[in-house]
Amino acid sequence: MTDVDLESEQYEKHREAGEILATVRDEVVDRVEVGARHLDVAEWAEERIRDLGGEPAFPVNISIDEEAAHATPGIDDDSTFGEEMVNLDIGVHVDGWLADSAITVDLSGNDDLEAASAEALEAALDIVEAGVETGEIGAAVEEVIEGYGYKPVVNLTGHGLGHWEQHTEPNIPNRAVSQGIELEAGDVVAIEPFATNGSGKVQEGSAEEIFALEREASVRNRQARQALDEVTERFKTLPFATRWLETDRAEMALRRLKRNDVVHGYPVLKEDDGCLVSQKEHTVIVTEDGCEVTTRSR
Numbered sequence: 458m459t460d461v462d463l464e465s466e467q468y469e470k471h472r473e474a475g476e477i478l479a480t481v482r483d484e485v486v487d488r489v490e491v492g493a494r495h496l497d498v499a500e501w502a503e504e505r506i507r508d509l510g511g512e513p514a515f516p517v518n519i520s521i522d523e524e525a526a527h528a529t530p531g532i533d534d535d536s537t538f539g540e541e542m543v544n545l546d547i548g549v550h551v552d553g554w555l556a557d558s559a560i561t562v563d564l565s566g567n568d569d570l571e572a573a574s575a576e577a578l579e580a581a582l583d584i585v586e587a588g589v590e591t592g593e594i595g596a597a598v599e600e601v602i603e604g605y606g607y608k609p610v611v612n613l614t615g616h617g618l619g620h621w622e623q624h625t626e627p628n629i630p631n632r633a634v635s636q637g638i639e640l641e642a643g644d645v646v647a648i649e650p651f652a653t654n655g656s657g658k659v660q661e662g663s664a665e666e667i668f669a670l671e672r673e674a675s676v677r678n679r680q681a682r683q684a685l686d687e688v689t690e691r692f693k694t695l696p697f698a699t700r701w702l703e704t705d706r707a708e709m710a711l712r713r714l715k716r717n718d719v720v721h722g723y724p725v726l727k728e729d730d731g732c733l734v735s736q737k738e739h740t741v742i743v744t745e746d747g748c749e750v751t752t753r754s755r
């Protein structure tokens with residue numbers, strides 16, 4: 458038995474965030490085409506989220522080919538899409554209650570790699586209910602992706618979503634593990650299989666465009682203090698991009714905050730050069746006999 462009230466305000470806000478996300482994701486997919494600018498796509502999606510009454514929970518991630526996560530356009534980024542595998546990862550929150558969803562738009566002609574992560578996600582969603590172990594979800598993901606002849610990326614996982622917290626317990630593995638934990642009714646979790654024709658492990662690259670507050674601190678430099686005030690006020694500990702800051706000379710201010718360990722960066726996570734990675738992700742509310750996918754297309 459559960460005493461969780463799934464009609465309470467926090468779940469309603471999770472649902473609202475999920476609905477906004479699904480709308481924006483479905484609309485932005487059509488804007489991903491050869492020659493379009495990454496920055497235009499990211500900013501269009503982030504503005505659309507705000508227009509619909511949400512806030513971006515993190516900068517729209519646009520990861521290309523061997524990149525798996527944490528890439529977002531810089532302030533005056535001129536990159537455009539080529540014939541590539543494009544992963545879009547989008548987050549929305551309503552008063553700090555989150556939704557997180559990703560989709561691969563394949564412009565590279567590798568439909569089956571895209572299908573592998575999409576089908577793995579559906580297999581995972583099929584078995585989610587109160588009492589299922591996270592290791593069983595990982596096993597379902599692994600089986601589908603290996604059935605396609607690819608590897609799951611094993612050092613990226615799904616996760617719980619907390620209030621103003623984008624990554625909480627439990628981790629949802631993308632392979633069978635013996636020590637899983639049981640999901641409970643009312644848990645809000647993101648499940649996100651990644652499939653690759655590479656090694657199945659991502660590494661940190663040198664690029665870093667996404668940041669988050671690490672700790673409270675007092676800083677003397679005026680610009681750094683302004684940037685810190687803005688981050689604390691607008692994003693709390695949620696991830697943000699340099700291009701979101703209104704503070705003057707934000708890039709320099711951020712470098713200073715990073716040097717003092719007040720903010721931390723998220724390096725781009727990537728497979729080996731020349732490989733491809735696909736991803737699909739939904740956010741769910743776990744129920745006694747299944748789950749409610751908050752980010753499903755309507």
Ligand code: MN
Nearest residue numbers: 546557558559
């Ligand atoms: Mn995501």
Ligand code: MN
Nearest residue numbers: 557647649738
């Ligand atoms: Mn996620």
